[in-house]
Amino acid sequence: MKKEISICWLRRDLRIADNAALYHALKGNYPVLLLFIFDKNILSKLPNKDDARVTFIYDTLLQLQSNLSQFNSTIQIKYGTPEQAWNEILDTYTVKEVYTNHDYEPYARKRDEAVAQQLTIKGILFKTFKDQVIFERNEICKADGKPYTVFTPYFRQWRQKLQPFYSKAYPIKKYIDHLLPIQTEKNPTLQDLGFERSPQIFPVKSFETKLQAYERNRDCPAQDATTHIGLHLRFGTISIRKATRQALRQGAEKWLSELAWRDFYMMILWHFPHTAHQSFKPAYDNIQWINNEADFESWCKGNTGYPLVDAGMRQLNKTGYMHNRVRMVVASFLTKHLLIDWRWGEAYFAEKLLDYDQASNVGGWQWACGCGNDAAPYFRVFNPELQAKKFDPKNEYINYWVPELKQQKHVLPIVEHAFARERVLSVFKTALAK
Known part of the structure; x- marks a missing residue:
């Protein structure tokens, strides 16, 4: 038997x-x-x-x-x-x-x-x-029992409710001898799965030393001040409770709020699963996107002529990672400067990001486009050149990923900023008036 x-x-x-x-x-x-x-x-x-x-x-x-x-x-x-x-x-x-x-x-x-x-x-x-989260589904709700769709009041309650109990580790070791004694059977190979070994180098799991200066330096891509543990949180090689405990121990409140954003977007996707493929705000699905394939290809390859955008896309293509501030800039550029559907960008990130997580990625793209819950207003159009001056003032990040800029061999911008801004405001305004 x-x-x-x-x-x-x-x-x-x-x-x-x-x-x-x-x-x-x-x-x-x-x-x-x-x-x-x-x-x-x-x-x-x-x-x-x-x-x-x-x-x-x-x-x-x-x-x-x-x-x-x-x-x-x-x-x-x-x-x-x-x-x-x-x-x-x-x-x-x-x-x-x-x-x-x-x-x-x-x-x-x-x-x-x-x-x-x-x-x-x-x-x-x-x-x-x-x-995989600290609070899920209906654990953080408004007084009427409905889910929050704005992050700030959600986070206020999230932070107030966060007691040591929620970040306590499960004591697995006490019961480890209840594992079934069994020898390893023959594993499928990567080739059996239809894949080849990737040469990609993966980020390490240690993140503790990054937390102290995170709030001060997190927006500067050249400083590499973020933890890079998105991949490990995505596949659960690090427990969210361990990450939370460490943040509390070090008083890293800003980083703790980033963990709460992760919970927030998973809660949004749970309650509003249609947002995986449709705008949270339905009126934004009326936008008349241009969806120029040549422009999209230029964006994918990092050849838009906007150094910060191109640096971000090349970093993504090479490493499977992109700095969070730069993610916002490249997403805004695709949807607002080029008038390309946010779903195209979301799908490209899904293909390339090591830490791709559907809830956070969809949430981030809809935020940048303006069509999500608690999104940046549609008339907020990032100026990539001003963003570069503010967050990479010495061009350290840009020069690393776009070295031809120093030789003045970088491609010309594929669209002029002032023109793109006026165009997107007109197109979005027309769509939202329907």
Whole structure:
């Protein structure tokens, strides 16, 4: 007779320490096997066969397997659709309970509903837990029970409600011997997944030394004063609770508010899932975009003739990262100077960013465009040259990424700022009057 077990299904929580679902699974009634599924539905949509995020996930899983070997356990790695993978698992084991952490994206919600149904038919309990945010869904609401759509009052309540309890780590070590003793089976290779190894260098997990000067220097791209842990928060190689504890310990209130923005956008996407592909403010879907493909190509490659915009795009293309201040400038430029649909830019960032997170990315793009909740007003049009003078006054960041500027060989601007500003104000005003 097959042994009765529980499964802990990892997704955006690629760690053993301080993992809510794993903690609850280990405290349950059955030995626990960890599972990760390389989801064919997601991988098949990735255009680049050396997508760095696939390499990052793959290597992280192998490292976790190595760590688990000291407990004579492993992570079962599957490749296929979730339905196929679960059928294989259920054929192999007598599964009594499945534990996993909440995911808030529209696709993930549909996937989890389907898997829950698949398991429930077989009498298997499907239990999910909060793990990747401090506060979720309806935990921070207005007095009438409706979700906040403006960040400042949301953050006020978020900060007031934040007690040590919310950032406390789950004591996994106490129950680690409840893992299922099992040897590592043959893992699929990157090639089996249809991918090649990426040469990308990934940011380290340590961020503590960056917090003290974060508020003072965070807007200056040349200073590299941000933590670069977006990738680790995205895939859960760092616990959000650990990040929050560290911010509180160091009194890094500005950085703490950035973690709250992350919660805020996940809450928005949960309550308003249509915003993944439509404007939060419906009137903005009336905008008559120009969507010039040659202009879009120039923006993608960092050849717009605006040094700060081009530096940001080249940094993104080379490293999978872009400084946050520069993200705002390039997003504003695409939507307002070039009148290209924010969804084009959002999709390009989705392809390139190592730390791509749908909720934050959609939120950021709609903010820059003016069509989101609590967005910058549509008539606020960043001047890329003034932004460069203010935040990169010595051209250190720009000269690194656009070296031809010093030889005066940089391309001419593809659109003149004053003209673009007048045009976007007219187009947006017309759309919003409908």
